Amino acid sequence: MFRRNSHFLLSLLVPTFLFACFSSGALAADISVRFLNVLDGDSLRVEYRGDALEVRLIGVDAPEYRQEFSRKAREFSLRFCHRKTLRLEFDRQRRDRYGRTLAYVYDGERMLNEEIVRAGLAIPVKIKPNARHYSRFKLAEKEARAKRHGFWRKGGLDMTPAQWRKTHPKR
Template sequence: MRKGEFLNLITLLFLFSVYSQSTITGKVVAITDGDTFKLLTKDSTLIRVRVANIDCPERKQPFSKKAKQFTSDAIFDKYVKVEEFKKDRYGRSIAYVYYDNKNLSKELLKAGFAWHYVKYSNDKTLQKLEEIAKSNKKGLWLDPHAIAPWDWRSNKKKRKK
């Protein structure tokens, strides 16, 4: 491949990644848990949204209810902007969520109600927010033995077998 063709290919890939994100606005009509909610769009489409780059405690984990309440207080019954960049295996939109000029992923991390999901994100800002919350013992970081949701899910699967 010649240098010019390579640069054209890189440019096309960049443009595709920029324009493959879709921005949706709508009203939050239900909170499923700390990192998942339902959005009703202007055309009455109901979309399940999973907040990008973080993972909140699972339903039976400590701080699950507080994470859900935080998300509810932040966005329930409000209009939000969602930047979807992919769908997960459950059909949910994985998205950046913005409300009141805030990023929900960052706010959950600052409050100590989520882990930075490093398996899917290498965002250094999000990692720093988690570290600050942890060092200040905010939210779930009050528990010195807090178990990340992905580890909790894995342990739960092992117990079933």
């Protein structure tokens, strides 16, 4: 009797556990992609298995088109990614409401998300549930401020990218 009940419980628990792990992204594997182009400081296009993917960097917000430092942020991302095979690491949510792939982007051990903040060309943003590396981004921001990198040389941006988007809607 005990053996039959334990098999029954196990048959319920294993699928539940696997569903929870895979649906949350906890067991999601990193993927290698080929860089295609930069869209802006925090977005790029890559090739994966013959398809183009638009990737939005998790946890950072870079200046928008025509906003101060937007060109420098875009150029930083281009230099980081140009002619490289990159690795995408995923967090809990893989896509945003616009259908873009959400990822941490690596060249070897260096993470673009973190490095663009450290260069003073993006700010950290915590958008749950994707907050795995947020504390790293805050430390990179602290370092950029202390060393007066990027827009921290002048004390920061006049407006955050989010404020800029609200006051400069796309036409």
